[in-house]
Amino acid sequence: MPDYTASAKAAAEAATTALRGLGSIRDDLAGLYRDLHAHPELSFAEHRTAAEVARRAGELGYDVTTGVGRTGVVAVLANGPGPTVLLRADFDALPVRERTGLDYASTTEGVMHACGHDMHVTCLLGALGLLAEARSLWSGTVLGVFQPAEEIGQGARAMLDDGFYERFGTPDIVLGQHVAPFPAGMIGAHAGPAFAATDALKVVMYGRGAHGSRPEASVDPVVMAASTVLRLQTVVSREVPAGETAVVTVGALNAGTKDNIIPDEAELKLNIRTYKDEVRTKVLGAVERIVRGEAVVAGAEREPDITEIDSFPVLVNDADALARTMAAVGAVIGADKVIDPGPVTGSEDVGLFGTEAQVPVCYWLFGGVDAEEFGAAFAAGTRDRDIPSNHSPFFAPLVEPTLTTGVTALTTAALAWLGA
Structure with a gap:
């Protein structure tokens, strides 16, 4: 496997510069996350979410197309010659009655963002904003893909069947992430078959x-x-x-x-x-x-x-792509915060964006649980009981540092692949 030390250092330097803008948008992103959490929408019914995503991406200077694969949104920022990097977030919710007790809990009876897709959307919009502001640091094209209907396994296929490659180009790399019930601030990535x-x-x-x-x-x-x-x-x-x-x-x-x-x-x-x-x-x-x-x-x-x-389908992480991406992410957040969790039995349809075009996929987990609470539950052997998992009516990622970690990881990963 190639040594990515040099490229990781360059990407980390660019990311550190780009991330200076995060402080000024962090509160707005947190507000967006709470708003999305309070207004969840089921698969292929994500009309309010799609409209908000399209509005915000357009204000960031992206060329926005709505209605891709029914309710999907694609935001494109072309910035000279170079690689095309696809950054994906899903945005549908689940038919779950929320029981978190949060002051921003779901206002839609029987529907909840119980899998963290609201966090995914917020992190991607944050990364798109930082990349737009830091255009002097990179060249190429960023494809921000906001995908519907992941929970029923139909959203990626619907977008591809709607002429995704013909309309927006074929990416050189597919990048994405999923919030998970382990300590916030940590990243988990596994090469090979990663999601069942x-x-x-x-x-x-x-x-x-x-x-x-x-x-x-x-x-x-x-x-x-x-x-x-x-x-x-x-x-x-x-x-x-x-x-x-x-x-x-x-x-x-x-x-x-x-x-x-x-x-x-x-x-x-x-x-x-x-x-x-x-x-x-x-x-x-x-x-x-x-x-x-x-x-x-x-x-x-x-x-x-x-x-x-x-x-x-099985989601397979390309080993070289994962090594290159995580080397850069680790150089920014700390190599000790990037772990290999092994394959997980959760499933994801993001891999279709890569397999259909025969390009590598790199998809990782980022933690959303208070580190002290997680540590205490782990030490007591009560993790499965005390730490709500995805799809639980009690699942609610800690807003920070989850949001900062997700934006940082996506921004850095993109810069690891875009041209200098």
């Missing part, structure tokens, strides 16, 4: 309804579904080799309307995470076999329906 592939499935199991007092007249889909849930727990423990990684989660089971009615059907929703094609094939095959087998054992008169809800 996801397959989300809906399963409908069909029985025969009857009165609750006469179960012998039924084929009970509740029992059928319950047995299926239990049997699915054996897929990872008994069919996936111990050296491989897979996760099978049944996130929803719905059946029936009343205590004394045996229903006609039951619905399950499954989420599967894998890193390798052969493991994915094995797990999907096992899930289908178990679902159909349990229906046969139960005496079901109709086969189950198995349909795909959404799918994410």
Whole structure:
């Protein structure tokens, strides 16, 4: 692997100069973050968010295009010859009822920025502003990509299918980040398969309804579904080799309307995470076999329906690109603050921007938890209980130093790739 010490030093020097402007915009960015958090919008319905992003990016001097992939926004700043660097943030929220108690908590009932996409948007706008002000330090083109519908795995594909490369050019590098439940001020980056592939499935199991007092007249889909849930727990423990990684989660089971009615059907929703094609094939095959087998054992008169809800590919970080980027970021924030967390079982569709164009991707995590709280929970062995994770109704990144770290990382990463 090449030695990036010299290039990291140059990028760090440029970033240090560019970041001098952060102090004057930090309060405004914090206000923006709180506003976005209070007004979350679901996938492909991010109209208010997109309008605010477009307005702010336009005021920064970027050429802005809205409605890309339905609700996506692309901000372009061309600054002479040089590489094209794509910086991406997602901006959809989740159907989660917020329970943080924050004074800027969601004002939309049942919808919450429970994954930190509001922080991603704020950090990217901050980085775009600093890069615009520091145009004398770099040459090339910056593509600020604000992507919808990441949570349902459709946003990146929608933007690409909307002629992204033809309209905005092919990037030389794809850069992005995701806030995570570890200490604020830290960066986590892993080379190779870094985020798992996801397959989300809906399963409908069909029985025969009857009165609750006469179960012998039924084929009970509740029992059928319950047995299926239990049997699915054996897929990872008994069919996936111990050296491989897979996760099978049944996130929803719905059946029936009343205590004394045996229903006609039951619905399950499954989420599967894998890193390798052969493991994915094995797990999907096992899930289908178990679902159909349990229906046969139960005496079901109709086969189950198995349909795909959404799918994410494995996100693979290019090793050289990651080394080059993190060398620069570490030179600014401190090399001891850049760690390798190993592969995570979360999923991301940002990788499509790279794989479709066959260009490298570098995607990292940045912490959003108070360091002392995290340290105490870790020492007590209560991290999973006491530190809310992404998608939790209690998830809320610490505004600072999370915001400063995210803006710093994106700005420095961009300068590590733009021409001098």
